[in-house]
Amino acid sequence: MISTLEEKPHIPAAPRKRKVPGWAVAMLGVAGAIALLSITSYQTNFPQLTSSGTTQTAVRLALPILLAGLGGLWAERAGVVNIGLEGMMIMGTWGAAWAGYQWGPWAALVAAVVFGSLGGLLHAIATVTFGVNHIVSGVAINLLGAGLTKYLSTLIFLPLSNNPRQSPPVQSFDTFSAAGLGDWLGELEADQRLFISDVAGILRGLVTGVSPLTMIAILLLPLSYWLLWRTRFGLRLRSVGENPHAADSLGVKVYFHKYVAVIVSGGLAGLGGAALVLNPGQLSYLEGQTGGRGYIGLAAMIFGNWRPGGLLGGAALFGYADGLQLRSGGETVLALVYGVVLLLGVIVVWQLFRRKWFSAAAAIAVAVLMYLLYISLDEIPSEFVSYAPHMVTLAVLAVASQRLRMPAADGLVYRRG
Amino acid sequence: MSSSTSVGTGEHPAVVLTGITKRFPGVVANSDVHLTVRRGEVHALCGENGAGKSTLMKILYGMQPPDEGTIEVNGEQVRFRTPSDAIKAGIGMVHQHFMLADNLTVQENVVLGAEALHGIGQKARRRIIELSGKTGLNVDPGVLVEQLGVADRQRVEILKVLYRGAKVIILDEPTAVLVPQEVNELFDTVRGMQEQGYTFLFISHKLDEVRAIADSVTVIRRGTTVGSADPKTVSSRQLAEMMVGSELPSPETRESTVTDTVVLDVKGLRLMTPDGSRPILDDIDMVVRSGEVVGIAGVEGNGQTELVETIMGMRKAGSGTITLQDQDLTKLGTLARREAGIGYVPEDRHRHGLLLTQPLWYNRILGYQTRRPTAKGIWLDTDGAKKDTERIVADFDVRTPGIDVPAAALSGGNQQKLVVGRELSGDPVLLIASHPTRGVDVGAQALIWDEIKRARAAGLAVLLISADLDELIGLSDTIKVMLRGRLVADADPSTVTPEDLGSAMTGAGSTSAAVQETAVVEEGEN
Ligand SMILES: Nc1ncnc2c1ncn2[C@@H]1O[C@H](COP(=O)(O)OP(=O)(O)OP(=O)(O)O)[C@@H](O)[C@H]1O
Ligand SMILES: [Mg+2]
Numbered sequence: 001m002i003s004t005l006e007e008k009p010h011i012p013a014a015p016r017k018r019k020v021p022g023w024a025v026a027m028l029g030v031a032g033a034i035a036l037l038s039i040t041s042y043q044t045n046f047p048q049l050t051s052s053g054t055t056q057t058a059v060r061l062a063l064p065i066l067l068a069g070l071g072g073l074w075a076e077r078a079g080v081v082n083i084g085l086e087g088m089m090i091m092g093t094w095g096a097a098w099a100g101y102q103w104g105p106w107a108a109l110v111a112a113v114v115f116g117s118l119g120g121l122l123h124a125i126a127t128v129t130f131g132v133n134h135i136v137s138g139v140a141i142n143l144l145g146a147g148l149t150k151y152l153s154t155l156i157f158l159p160l161s162n163n164p165r166q167s168p169p170v171q172s173f174d175t176f177s178a179a180g181l182g183d184w185l186g187e188l189e190a191d192q193r194l195f196i197s198d199v200a201g202i203l204r205g206l207v208t209g210v211s212p213l214t215m216i217a218i219l220l221l222p223l224s225y226w227l228l229w230r231t232r233f234g235l236r237l238r239s240v241g242e243n244p245h246a247a248d249s250l251g252v253k254v255y256f257h258k259y260v261a262v263i264v265s266g267g268l269a270g271l272g273g274a275a276l277v278l279n280p281g282q283l284s285y286l287e288g289q290t291g292g293r294g295y296i297g298l299a300a301m302i303f304g305n306w307r308p309g310g311l312l313g314g315a316a317l318f319g320y321a322d323g324l325q326l327r328s329g330g331e332t333v334l335a336l337v338y339g340v341v342l343l344l345g346v347i348v349v350w351q352l353f354r355r356k357w358f359s360a361a362a363a364i365a366v367a368v369l370m371y372l373l374y375i376s377l378d379e380i381p382s383e384f385v386s387y388a389p390h391m392v393t394l395a396v397l398a399v400a401s402q403r404l405r406m407p408a409a410d411g412l413v414y415r416r417g
Numbered sequence: 418m419s420s421s422t423s424v425g426t427g428e429h430p431a432v433v434l435t436g437i438t439k440r441f442p443g444v445v446a447n448s449d450v451h452l453t454v455r456r457g458e459v460h461a462l463c464g465e466n467g468a469g470k471s472t473l474m475k476i477l478y479g480m481q482p483p484d485e486g487t488i489e490v491n492g493e494q495v496r497f498r499t500p501s502d503a504i505k506a507g508i509g510m511v512h513q514h515f516m517l518a519d520n521l522t523v524q525e526n527v528v529l530g531a532e533a534l535h536g537i538g539q540k541a542r543r544r545i546i547e548l549s550g551k552t553g554l555n556v557d558p559g560v561l562v563e564q565l566g567v568a569d570r571q572r573v574e575i576l577k578v579l580y581r582g583a584k585v586i587i588l589d590e591p592t593a594v595l596v597p598q599e600v601n602e603l604f605d606t607v608r609g610m611q612e613q614g615y616t617f618l619f620i621s622h623k624l625d626e627v628r629a630i631a632d633s634v635t636v637i638r639r640g641t642t643v644g645s646a647d648p649k650t651v652s653s654r655q656l657a658e659m660m661v662g663s664e665l666p667s668p669e670t671r672e673s674t675v676t677d678t679v680v681l682d683v684k685g686l687r688l689m690t691p692d693g694s695r696p697i698l699d700d701i702d703m704v705v706r707s708g709e710v711v712g713i714a715g716v717e718g719n720g721q722t723e724l725v726e727t728i729m730g731m732r733k734a735g736s737g738t739i740t741l742q743d744q745d746l747t748k749l750g751t752l753a754r755r756e757a758g759i760g761y762v763p764e765d766r767h768r769h770g771l772l773l774t775q776p777l778w779y780n781r782i783l784g785y786q787t788r789r790p791t792a793k794g795i796w797l798d799t800d801g802a803k804k805d806t807e808r809i810v811a812d813f814d815v816r817t818p819g820i821d822v823p824a825a826a827l828s829g830g831n832q833q834k835l836v837v838g839r840e841l842s843g844d845p846v847l848l849i850a851s852h853p854t855r856g857v858d859v860g861a862q863a864l865i866w867d868e869i870k871r872a873r874a875a876g877l878a879v880l881l882i883s884a885d886l887d888e889l890i891g892l893s894d895t896i897k898v899m900l901r902g903r904l905v906a907d908a909d910p911s912t913v914t915p916e917d918l919g920s921a922m923t924g925a926g927s928t929s930a931a932v933q934e935t936a937v938v939e940e941g942e943n
Binding site for chain 2: 230231232235236238239242243245246247248249250251252405407408
């Protein structure tokens with residue numbers, strides 16, 4: 001037999017194209033967003049869009065979303081869907097208030113993490129050990145979180161605050177601002193010059209009234225990235241979310257990694273709860289305080305394609321929508337609609353360039369609709385405004401969902417053997 | 418249980434399994450298995466589908482605990498609780514079904530679980546590139562596994578084992594997904610490593626391969642060892658008889674049933690890579706007639722997978738038309754195409770053919786959810802599905818304790834039989850079969866061939882893709898050779914030899930009159 005061992009015409013997998021590095025894309029995205037807002041605020045005469053006040057509120061409101069999203073990231077990367085973030089967050093708020101009014105803000109943080117982790121532990125026991133459907137367990141934890149804190153509040157807070165729905169006030173963190181820089185930026189902002197003033201406003205918002213919690217949350221993001229993508233522990237954790245059978249066959253302790261991930265996830269959600277309680281505007285536990293931010297955190301993570309960078313973008317977006325609505329009300333949100341029209345215009349050009357006729361047509365249709373909305377209304381009704389973040393979530397997910405890639409074994413119950 | 422380890426020459430055997438028994442609900446997968454593997458040999462394990470080969474290997478690899486019996490490695494009795502125990506003892510396993518995370522890179526898949534060796538960074542990367550040569554893998558370690566074809570995935574699996582420095586390597590049907598050239602390469606690798614002192618446990622249903630590579634053969638039937646053979650003297654026929662007690666089948670199909678009725682007509686089909694840089698399918702023209710089997714020969718990764726998936730509507734063609742019996746399919750979705758009368762045996766039964774966690778009868782419904790006997794009007798007909806599953810299990814000899822067990826509980830070959838049985842039900846007019854006998858034993862192979870031949874005689878058109886050139890030559894009425902996304906040559910199955918076909922597939926040019934290069938290539942080569 002003559003063997004025919006010629007050079008193989010094997011088509012090698014396409015080498016990964018030299019893409020623009022991730023950080024550059026992120027910078028471009030940020031610059032684009034600022035430019036968009038700046039043009040919008042100039043065109044519509046609403047400087048609030050980029051004022052330092054709005055930014056400051058946005059940061060404060062984005063924190064809980066960011067932390068909840070990070071929690072979701074940890075759990076889902078290990079293959080556990082954590083719709084119970086909301087419940088864990090609620091437990092975090094209660095824990096933060098309970099420890100906070102007695103021993104101060106640092107104790108509040110610790111207690112929030114512990115309470116949230118307990119929720120996470122419960123979710124892990126249910127989904128990993130007992131193989132309960134992840135959604136069912138998550139919903140149960142949300143109900144449990146709400147019910148348990150209600151009971152505990154009546155038991156412990158009622159005698160102190162005479163209100164079963166509220167805790168005694170919690171001492172807040174000292175915040176600090178970059179004084180000199182802030183003043184200088186303030187002057188720039190007041191100048192009302194296109195783009196420069198807007199950037200100054202946003203920056204000023206970012207460096208004013210920074211609390212240690214903000215710093216911690218911001219640091220947790222790169223830390224999570226580093227742990228999940230740059231360490232052996234993270235590789236194992238992610239492999240468990242991608243193909244637990246393969247991981248198991250290589251001696252990776254699947255259950256252990258899932259447990260750790262879900263408990264950390266709960267802890268982060270709890271910390272998100274603490275961010276709500278320690279928010280200078282509230283400084284106490286309030287029933288129903290989380291207002292679905294756990295879910296929005298999850299949405300931010302999905303928006304960010306299960307990546308930390310994207311997650312930050314999602315959290316910023318939702319926090320901004322929330323903050324704008326809270327600070328300046330319906331008129332400004334309407335101005336944002338104008339911004340959306342501009343954005344859609346850019347998208348249309350891009351889709352035309354890529355010859356995606358259908359997407360382009362869809363984008364044009366939505367843009368026209370939005371524009372009609374913009375010119376026919378004076379302000380967006382307040383009932384509607386409070387749902388702005390939810391709307392943004394829906395719209396974004398509808399647009400982005402085709403390109404999303406979740407961990408392959410996400411939400412699947414794993415059984416050995 | 419008597420441990421009868423012979424310590425004859427003072428050198429312990431690499432692995433001794435004594436009295437291994439393993440029961441699953443409803444089946445005894447292994448009962449009292451004895452196996453001795455000498456150091457430095459290639460020890461083949463043969464047996465029909467569901468005989469318990471994979472189960473035995475999983476026990477040796479610590480993935481499943483034995484109910485009874487003992488394992489000795491290098492003369493020491495061991496008990497493996499997890500695969501990491503086995504890895505520490507120097508045992509590595511390449512699984513029958515890939516154990517890879519698609520969304521992780523090659524490097525991540527390889528270092529996973531063995532990060533302690535070279536970390537997960539540059540050092541590991543260099544080591545992987547170093548070892549890649551041994552397995553013939555030439556892709557960047559940073560590429561996602563998702564982008565690799567089956568042959569490369571196989572290489573990544575072997576790479577994983579090498580990386581861990583295993584001394585005893587289990588290869589569970591490694592050649593099922595490889596074409597002959599690749600099998601030769603793999604065997605070269607195996608022989609080279611054998612010289613360096615590695616020991617191999619090798620499972621295959623292809624008895625020629627077993628005889629070519631193995632130093633000793635153990636045959637398993639219905640969960641127990643029934644004997645061993647010397648591969649140097651035993652014939653494939655004798656081996657087959659030991660395994661299944663029947664004769665070696667051949668896929669010969671001489672009397673032609675080809676008619677003039679065109680069933681599948683593909684014209685000018687093109688498909689680009691996702692980034693649009695080069696074509697995967699380049700101007701494919703092809704006709705399959707009623708009663709005809711058209712075989713596609715080609716080295717893995719030359720577009721066969723994409724061709725099939727485009728015809729099935731799983732990928733969207735860039736241009737060109739696909740017509741089935743005068744019905745234009747080009748714009749239809751996959752379900753509509755199936756309803757138009759296409760049966761489809763996918764190349765990877767786990768990725769596309771089955772829902773592993775669902776019972777067999779539920780899997781019967783997949784792809785037939787709008788048709789009898791598995792649906793009535795808008796409702797699913799579970800009774801009908803169950804009855805028809807019973808029929809498939811009986812007709813195709815699917816070895817299973819029942820139709821309510823999840824598909825994952827079936828051995829690989831039996832899963833394949835189920836898929837083939839399902840795709841031949843409902844009287845399709847066209848069957849697209851990608852490696853229809855991948856991983857099935859010689860007995861079942863004959864059965865599947867017979868079923869295909871019978872359906873063909875009744876007017877079925879078949880598009881056959883197979884890495885098994887004997888199968889391709891034996892079953893096809895026409896063979897087309899695919900190279901770099903083009904159909905470059907036609908071969909006459911009555912005269913072509915596997916060697917001719919092999920060189921045509923690699924583009925080495927053919928010397929045989931049986932292989933006629935089509936005009937396209939001649940132009941290209943001038
Ligand atoms: N996890 C499981 N649960 C239940 N039954 C199982 C399981 N794994 C294997 N079996 C059964 O054990 C028997 C042996 O299966 P095994 O996979 O070892 O066969 P095999 O010899 O490798 O066959 P093949 O050549 O088809 O791969 C089969 O009857 C199978 O149905
Ligand atoms: Mg097997």
